[in-house]
Amino acid sequence: LELKADLARAITSGQLALMYQPVVSLQTGRITGAEALVRWDHPRRGRLAPDAFIGIAEETGLIVQLGQWVLEEACQQLRTWQLTLPPDAALSMSVNLSVRQLEQASIVQSVRDAVDQFGLDPSTLTLEITETVIIDHMETDRSRLTALKELGVQIALDDFGVGYSSLRYVDDLPVDILKVDRSFVGGITDDQPTPVLEAIVALGGRLGVHTTAEGIEHPNQLSALKGIGCDLGQGYWFSPPVAADAFFELLMRNL
Ligand code: G
Ligand code: G
Ligand code: MN
Numbered sequence: 001l002e003l004k005a006d007l008a009r010a011i012t013s014g015q016l017a018l019m020y021q022p023v024v025s026l027q028t029g030r031i032t033g034a035e036a037l038v039r040w041d042h043p044r045r046g047r048l049a050p051d052a053f054i055g056i057a058e059e060t061g062l063i064v065q066l067g068q069w070v071l072e073e074a075c076q077q078l079r080t081w082q083l084t085l086p087p088d089a090a091l092s093m094s095v096n097l098s099v100r101q102l103e104q105a106s107i108v109q110s111v112r113d114a115v116d117q118f119g120l121d122p123s124t125l126t127l128e129i130t131e132t133v134i135i136d137h138m139e140t141d142r143s144r145l146t147a148l149k150e151l152g153v154q155i156a157l158d159d160f161g162v163g164y165s166s167l168r169y170v171d172d173l174p175v176d177i178l179k180v181d182r183s184f185v186g187g188i189t190d191d192q193p194t195p196v197l198e199a200i201v202a203l204g205g206r207l208g209v210h211t212t213a214e215g216i217e218h219p220n221q222l223s224a225l226k227g228i229g230c231d232l233g234q235g236y237w238f239s240p241p242v243a244a245d246a247f248f249e250l251l252m253r254n255l
């Protein structure tokens with residue numbers, strides 16, 4: 001309740017911060033992008049993880065404002081990094097979108113404005129949608145996602161595989177990337193892929209979409225995923241989410 005009252009002020013008074021987790025090409029080992037993950041520096045409680053406030057933000061509708069801040073901050077940061085990198089070093093940015101944001105028709109204009117304002121190549125921006133929340137809104141979400149995709153941005157299905165009807169979504173929605181839920185990666189105990197992971201990556205290949213594996217913590221998980229042709233990965237093995245300056249240092253060392 002107290003957090004609820006604080007959150008509106010937090011968004012306008014600079015208490016939100018973004019952390020960035022590297023997204024790595026499994027075949028080359030290069031960092032190809034970052035996922036922006038929000039934090040709240042609460043004046044009394046200290047730094048809060050999204051689990052502590054995204055739910056509240058969704059209930060109160062403040063997620064729309066919060067998400068708008070995240071979108072602009074992430075796009076600005078991406079542009080800054082892109083301008084500093086050598087021209088041939090491609091870098092993309094992933095931003096998590098709540099289904100509450102997707103419900104707003106204005107999200108399409110917001111994304112277009114952010115891309116324009118910061119002069120981004122839209123294909124370097126990825127919007128991550130968690131598939132479990134799409135279920136009630138199939139028709140609206142399909143047309144909204146189609147409109148977003150027409151801007152030239154990439155659409156990723158986050159936490160793929162844990163929601164029911166996953167396979168139907170993949171067939172129906174304009175998706176570019178399947179982000180395999182980290183519970184599947186956690187199931188790799190030696191350097192052998194599990195049958196389900198193998199099937200998801202093969203499905204991605206057949207659909208012509210990329211697959212990203214989340215939660216890679218061990219080198220044997222990395223080699224199993226590499227072996228089945230999974231494109232991209234994230235996880236503590238590479239790096240946890242870090243502040244912008246630390247991300248840039250990782251990027252520079254990785255060139
Ligand atoms: O960073 P962390 O692993 O604690 O993130 C936990 C969850 O919070 C992630 O699953 C992510 O999808 C969600 N999350 C992080 N940042 C944002 C954000 O900016 N917007 C939304 N809607 N969700 C976010
Ligand atoms: O959007 P999503 O919910 O997938 O956000 C990723 C979340 O997973 C973040 O909260 C991040 O801190 C967390 N995370 C990232 N890499 C790892 C990992 O290798 N292992 C575990 N257990 N969590 C991770
Ligand atoms: Mn995500």
Ligand code: NA
Pocket residue numbers: 158159179181214
């Ligand atoms: Na995820």
